[in-house]
Amino acid sequence: IALLQWAERSLPLGLQVAALIRGPAWLDWALEREHLPAVLRFLGARLAKGLLLWTPERSEPLASLTRCRVLTGLSTGFIDLSQSPAALEARLAGKWRNMLRRAREANLRLASVSGGAALDWLITRHEAHRRKVGYRCPSPSFYRALAAASRPQDVLVLVAQQGSEPVAGVWMQRHGANATYLLGVTTESGRRWRAHHL
Numbered sequence: 001i002a003l004l005q006w007a008e009r010s011l012p013l014g015l016q017v018a019a020l021i022r023g024p025a026w027l028d029w030a031l032e033r034e035h036l037p038a039v040l041r042f043l044g045a046r047l048a049k050g051l052l053l054w055t056p057e058r059s060e061p062l063a064s065l066t067r068c069r070v071l072t073g074l075s076t077g078f079i080d081l082s083q084s085p086a087a088l089e090a091r092l093a094g095k096w097r098n099m100l101r102r103a104r105e106a107n108l109r110l111a112s113v114s115g116g117a118a119l120d121w122l123i124t125r126h127e128a129h130r131r132k133v134g135y136r137c138p139s140p141s142f143y144r145a146l147a148a149a150s151r152p153q154d155v156l157v158l159v160a161q162q163g164s165e166p167v168a169g170v171w172m173q174r175h176g177a178n179a180t181y182l183l184g185v186t187t188e189s190g191r192r193w194r195a196h197h198l
Contacts, residue, residue, distance in 0.1 A: 001026065001027055001028070001031050001035060002023075002024035002025060002026045002027060002031070002032075002035070002039060003023065003024060003025045003027070004020060004023035004024040004025065004039075005020075005021075005023060006018045006019060006020040006021075006023070006052075007019045014049055015049055015050060015051075016047055016049060016050030016051070017050060017051050017053065018043075018047055018050060018051070018052050018053070019052075019053045019054075020043070020052060020053070020054045020055075021055050022055065022056075023056070024036075024039055078178075096197065099194040099197040100194070100197045100198065102193065102194045102197075103160075103193055103194040103195055103197045103198035104198065106162070106193035106194075106195075106198075107162075108160045108161065108162055108167065108193060108195055108198055109160070109161045109162075110158055110159070110160055110161075110198065111158070111159045111161060112156065112157070112158055113157045113159065114147075114152040114153070114154075114155040114156070114157060115147055115152065115155065115157075118157055118159045118166065118169065119147060119155070119157050119171070121159070121166050121169065122157060122159065122169040122170075122171060122183070122184075122185060123140050123143045123144060123183075124140070125169070125185040125187075126140075126143075126183050126184075126185045127139075127140045129185055137183075143171075143182075143183070146173070150173070153174065154173060154174040154175065155171070155173065155174075156171070156172040156173070156174060156179065157169060157170070157171050157172075158170050158172075160190060160193075160195035160196075160198055162189060162193070165189075166187075167186065167187045167189045167190035167193065167195050168184070168185065168186035168187065168190030168191075168195035168196055169184060169185055169186075170183070170184035170196065171183050171184070184196060
């Protein structure tokens with residue numbers, strides 16, 4: 001009736017910390033109110049000596065069930081891309097529009113791909129940046145497996161190039177009528193020329 005994915009870490013003295021992000025996803029949302037208490041009992045039994053950090057998909061049914069609300073629920077922004085590019089650009093903040101103009105003046109070339117060397121460059125640079133900064137995210141092998149398992153039209157990779165050199169890139173993963181920004185990287189040149197704005 002529902003799906004969820006969480007990451008679990010064991011601590012000293014048998015303690016556990018788990019992170020549940022965007023879940024449960026109900027196969028029929030009408031079942032949520034009735035069955036959510038049972039799901040919470042299941043999670044509680046699994047984490048008998050632990051702490052669950054949870055960013056639920058929706059917060060309304062949780063008000064009487066959660067012990068401590070540290071943060072608000074997940075917030076997702078949606079952009080209606082059926083509007084014309086001019087209409088979308090007119091709604092941008094002035095500073096953002098200025099950065100976009102600067103990127104256009106840099107004569108960067110955009111390549112749109114669904115795999116190959118550009119995608120590999122993006123994944124490799126992203127992993128190098130992750131190691132340098134020290135944050136956690138899926139592994140390069142996960143990203144490569146996701147790309148391999150996806151239809152080519154669902155993997156949208158945009159790479160900005162200056163000459164033949166890539167200076168920035170982003171990966172948007174399509175799913176149904178939507179797409180999610182999955183990852184992105186930039187070089188010093190890309191940052192200077194505001195390639196991500198483009």
